[in-house]
Amino acid sequence: MDQIDWDNLGFNVVETKSMFTATCKQGETWQKGGLVPYGKIELSPAAGVLNYGQGCFEGTKAFRTVNNRVVLFRIDLNAKRMAISTKRLCIPQMDTTFFINAVKETVLDNIDYVPPLNKGTLYVRPIVWGTSPAIGVKPVEEYTFMIFVSPVGPYFKDGVRPLNLKINKDYHRAAPKGIGNAKAIGNYSASLYPLTEAKSEGYDEVLYLDAKDDTFLEEVGSANLFLIKDGKLITPKLRGSILDGVTRDSVMKIAKAKLELDPIEADITLKELYNSDEVFCTGTAVSVTPVGSIADEDGVHSLSDGKIGLYTRKLKEILVGIQREEVKDDFGWLFPLK
The missing domain is CATH 3.20.10.10 (D-amino Acid Aminotransferase, subunit A, domain 2)
Structure with missing residues (x-):
């Protein structure tokens, strides 16, 4: 935290405190899941996402406001769009409430990484992918849903310009x-x-x-x-x-x-x-x-x-x-x- 230069945030990954993870098998419902320390993950080299690209993601932000609150913006639409994406890619769909609660839990645990007002935002990346191995082209059996966050500045390095x-x-x-x-x-x-x-x-x-x-x-x-x-x-x-x-x-x-x-x-x-x-x-x-x-x-x-x-x-x-x-x-x- 002390090493973050809030005045010079770029649109890059900054390691934070924790990330959310949950799993689900084909034909079942998503397990409750929970937070784990932010870090590397292990995947089979035959994982569906690595071999056949069976994965989708969302992007949203948490904002610090003039009322000294932290808010999410239209997260319900991200949840609905994730459902559309997962259905199209034969990934088990998740309940909207499950998705929203997972995002809230992740942001709250990393609340200190939300930049000060006018310094940036906390980018939130929910992502789901096929993690069990497969050689043939087909939907895999097991999936992992993760959420990680990162404080970010402007997407374009020169800020707001045409x-x-x-x-x-x-x-x-x-x-x-x-x-x-x-x-x-x-x-x-x-x-x-x-x-x-x-x-x-x-x-x-x-x-x-x-x-x-x-x-x-x-x-x-x-x-x-x-x-x-x-x-x-x-x-x-x-x-x-x-x-x-x-x-x-x-x-x-x-x-x-x-x-x-x-x-x-x-x-x-x-x-x-x-x-x-x-x-x-x-x-x-x-x-x-x-x-x-x-x-x-x-x-x-x-x-x-x-x-x-x-x-x-x-x-x-x-x-x-x-x-x-x-x-x-x-x-x-x-x-x-x-």
């Missing part, structure tokens, strides 16, 4: 009727090469197009995408290949209730993107982050003069304000812990 994205038609993040709408571990490994390539060229992230014919926008590698045009908030509609983000849903509700912006889910073309008034991306890790430029095969397209747009700023202020209890939570999204 991102520079690259459109790469050589790669797709996910395909319709695949597992793009599940938070499966394999979805993210598929994005590593194009991301590394984009970063080597000076870009922050990759903006993916639909796998069918590269016509419509899908999402950024680790975030959902939004644009604002003529008083409307527009985001790619969910087609089975886009993750239904918690922050995505929150921004749409805030826009309608607080800013009188009409949220629309639609197929969005590149032309519509370049003609928009503002562009930003959302996610648990990135919160609400503006996009300043997008590069494609025809060159670099500047957006909002490379600055943070008015509505983007307001949406971020309200979202972060609710999470820090600076803005009244009219939606009932907060889960107080302490």
